[in-house]
Amino acid sequence: MSDDQDQEQDQDRPAAPGPGELSPEMKRSNVRFALTLPLFFMIMFPLCYITALHLPVPHDLPVAVVGAGAAAFIASAAPALAGKFTLVPVDTPQQATDMIFQQTVKAAYVTAPPGQSAHMLVAGADGRVMTQLVPTVFAPFAAQAGNTVQTVDVAPLAPGDGNGIGLMFFMLIVCIVGFMTANILGNAAYFLPMRTRVAISAGVAVLTPIVLFLFMGAWLQILQGTVGQIVAVIALGAVTSFTVGLATTALVAFLGKWALFPGMLVFVFLNIPSSNSAYPAEIVPPFFGWLSEWHLGAGFVDAVRAVLYLDGAGLGGHLLVIGLWFLAAVLLVGAAAWRKRAAAAGEADAGDEDGEGDEAGPAGAAASGAGPERVLLGRVHDHHGTPLPGAVVTLVDHRGTQTGRTSTTDEGGFRIDDLPTGAYTLIEAAPGHEPAARATVVDHHGGGGHGGRVGDIRLVAHEEEHRHRAAVATDGTVPPSAGSYGGS
Template identity: 30%
Template structure:
């Protein structure tokens, strides 16, 4: 028995917060409740057979927590850390009374660096070695956990997602693509400026990089706005749910910022390569701490979301316009046929 209109409204009112809470708890808890390294790339630095033996023993550990390579020089290991191709490097002593050195990059993830240290400290202890620690890409003193990158990227995501949700439900006359594109372009410029002012001059969490943050912020906000516009075309008022799932609930665990991507379930490793939040966060991290190196691929991801959202929305609008035009033509033809039939009957 179908529900009456009023009952449907109340069911929707209850189901909406229910699904939001279920998504939040299940995704976040499922992704982050028990972090453990899986195939985390690390390096052993050394030219002796001891380095090869140590690498083999680390890879033989049950569960494959590490993906170990051997490099011959510290400079090579530091470059790999700078390129974020490894999470840490353990350098064996170069003399009989020397110390081992663990190389990490805090700017590539404070949690990741901590996990690497927890892995290699027992290794050094087992070999009766003192272990020094060298950070090749330290975080600024004002942001020792590196969370500014995450919250800045979240601000960009919410800026693009929420405005389309509000416009689609509160001002549908503005939802046409002809009006939405310039509106969202202007909104992205405004919000990227607001977010930069907050994290930069007002709070002081970011020093410099103004133009880079403004440009990256604009692209991030606009790409999410175009993607949410597409979702609004596909799902109507229910687009708020897939939007939250894509841009927030799935984006945070796969961002590689709060937690290392090598400690969450494998699905999030894939999502790290394709979702807007990880792309925006990694591009921002590259700009702030690594001189922009490695940002290009993440900018492409954001661009693809913007272009795909724009083109697919245009395609849906065109298809619906043709269907509407076809129905109107069919109705006009039907009316004409009825009129001719009526005139013929009247003549008879």
């Protein structure tokens, strides 16, 4: 084939991305991501928030009925309240109060003789919706019995929590900070080892509830308690935030930037309606009520409520929910780390065969997926595709320090081991050919880089009149930038 024909074919071939450019596939992926994100918000906000919270309707909400007139009151009110309230006869007001603290009932109606005031026992800790809804529903039945209703709050909120939404926002901020920290670290700082990102998430998780308490407790008086109670709440917040961070770290390792969507769904959109906070589980749609039995956000809210307002009643079960989520998050991170090590081992095995065929080229790169963080693989050939044995490959870091140097095998393959992740300049030179250089990245993150495999590198002979850019064959994710910086 003539040089003119070679030149025409090279002109028809798509140009490799220059330094700092994205590949066409990555550009398309980014556009898909940018368009999917607002669509996701369009759907999730009304689906999870508006449908769950626009019309609170009780369903099987348990209420104790106390006193000598309990049987008559239940017989009178039960048919009208069927499906919405479950009426439970109880002997004494103290027993009913204990049941409210244990959350086996949400309120208690203490009957009284006609002409006297009946008492409605409620827990402000369950939220303002509960304390307003139940007395309003029971007032007409009290009037039929010749009674007025006096509301008694047996577990009042802190004075600064006027709307009863303090626990909800405390939980939401703890979860969002844990999620966003891990998500941003995993995508923008993917070059950091996973253990480093986990350690940063742990530090942020500890700091978050402390800062929140300074605002919500010391300043706004939304959260108040003894020193022991506040320490317990901060510890619960730290564990919950770190759990979210661990789970998100694993999601990012598996899904890359697309981890934003399952993470937001689980830790933000499903958290509010299922949190059993401002809107108790018994007055949101049954699906969210079911979620509140095991969801991390609800477990955290219930645990904090038990510590601050309910004398620790039921705390063990809520701690179990948080503990199970933490264990699941640890297992997920372990699976992500194992996957990374397996990919590294597979890539290293492929590198051992790099000089035995064409697997180091585009096909091998495409099959490799996410690569190791300490190995750089590739193959050097001329513009005809002929391997160049003995070509010198030099790797220089961003400070200009040489970090690796090797020569290609008889089949043109090369391998540089023991590399920290980061950005490098790869310089290739062969006798009788123009040297070439390119910016490249060695990284361990499947969604953010080319995984340690450079692919084919093409050098141009001195005698040729035209200059080619270095050809790039990647694994189909983010290709390294390529360009020709060689001498004349």
